[in-house]
Amino acid sequence: MEAIITIVGFLGAGKTTLLKYLINSFSKNGWSPFIILNDYENAHLDAQQFLKQVDIKHIKALTGSCICCSGINELRDYVNRIPERVNGITLIEANGTSDACSLMEFLGVGLNDRFLPPIQISVVDVKNWQKRGEHNELESNQIQVSSLIVLTHLEKITESRQSLVIDELKKINPFANIITMDAIDVRLLPELSPSENTAQKLEHLKAHWSSCSVDLPGLPSKDCIYTICEKLPKSILRVKGCTIIGQEKEYTYFERNPDGEVFIRPFNGEPITGPKLLTIGPNSEPKLLEKVIKESLETKSKN
Incomplete structure (x- = not known):
């Protein structure tokens, strides 16, 4: 059995x-x-x-x-x-x-x-x-x-x-x-x-919290990942994402745990859903995710 x-x-x-x-x-x-x-x-x-x-x-x-x-x-x-x-x-x-x-x-x-x-x-x-x-x-x-x-x-x-x-x-x-x-x-x-x-x-x-996901464009550097994770509120308990960083050919996967710790690692292959940013927890809304992505890219361009 x-x-x-x-x-x-x-x-x-x-x-x-x-x-x-x-x-x-x-x-x-x-x-x-x-x-x-x-x-x-x-x-x-x-x-x-x-x-x-x-x-x-x-x-x-x-x-x-x-x-x-x-x-x-x-x-x-x-x-x-x-x-x-x-x-x-x-x-x-x-x-x-x-x-x-x-x-x-x-x-x-x-x-x-x-x-x-x-x-x-x-x-x-x-x-x-x-x-x-x-x-x-x-x-x-x-x-x-x-x-x-x-x-x-x-x-x-x-x-x-x-x-x-x-x-x-x-x-x-x-x-x-x-x-x-x-x-x-x-x-x-x-x-x-x-x-x-x-x-x-x-x-x-x-415990049936909201969740959502949005398309995630290529990011110029890993610094944008940390900016995204930092700007998303603590009420969002889980953050995951997958995209291309800079000129790299392989995809990068990242996640933020409920305690705020961020982990970044190579992604296996190409995401079948396309590059995404997704969140789980209260206040998970597409408009918020899109706003944070935009702000991370603007912050990088100013530096």
């Missing part, structure tokens, strides 16, 4: 990093992964980053809906159509605002008999755990029914901070194993059992 592993966690916690790690590890151990990615806005950008690891036929991007509620039927139907493979395993990365408890409750109903009951892995950003203000409830909800909790963003974290976070996680979910990414043995993951923890209900519609 084929195992289904869902990966959940707050925006910017490190879900995609964990997914890449799992894909490599499963492939090296003789498994055939199938990947499903979910996001409110343009999941195709993320999906293209896995083409060096997984054949395009084994990747599905679900965009424009939330798979724990409005998109659950689409997700379930698609899972049931995944082709059978030798040593197949399905990995699902949920969007960063998912109600992880509802996802597990609904996904496990109506799956084909060839699948094992889904299990869940939560990714927890130790540095920013429960520093989300009004979004703390959502973040804590995302670990309640996970069988495994993976700690991330441990750089420059004190032992006391890590111990404090682990203690809080154990209070919320006493049944989950808590480990770091380098301690994962993927051979054991398909044998995990669904969590026995009792979940508290979440008013998930409060």
Whole structure:
């Protein structure tokens, strides 16, 4: 039977990093992964980053809906159509605002008999755990029914901070194993059992934030990326973009995490949706994005 592993966690916690790690590890151990990615806005950008690891036929991007509620039927139907493979395993990365408890409750109903009951892995950003203000409830909800909790963003974290976070996680979910990414043995993951923890209900519609995307022209330098990320308000929790920088021939991908940290890296290939700037969170509006892009270009031309 084929195992289904869902990966959940707050925006910017490190879900995609964990997914890449799992894909490599499963492939090296003789498994055939199938990947499903979910996001409110343009999941195709993320999906293209896995083409060096997984054949395009084994990747599905679900965009424009939330798979724990409005998109659950689409997700379930698609899972049931995944082709059978030798040593197949399905990995699902949920969007960063998912109600992880509802996802597990609904996904496990109506799956084909060839699948094992889904299990869940939560990714927890130790540095920013429960520093989300009004979004703390959502973040804590995302670990309640996970069988495994993976700690991330441990750089420059004190032992006391890590111990404090682990203690809080154990209070919320006493049944989950808590480990770091380098301690994962993927051979054991398909044998995990669904969590026995009792979940508290979440008013998930409060986390249905706005999202949008606009075309992003070529930028004269990477400085424009930092200007764009700096000018977008903090209420916007996630910023992603992909475009050409200067005279470079390859595309560049960038993202801003909820804590404001900006990451820039090469993009794999050419974006099928064209170069884009997209945001997730309150105040995400096309006019704002277009205004910020214009201001970044004007600032660069004056320097």
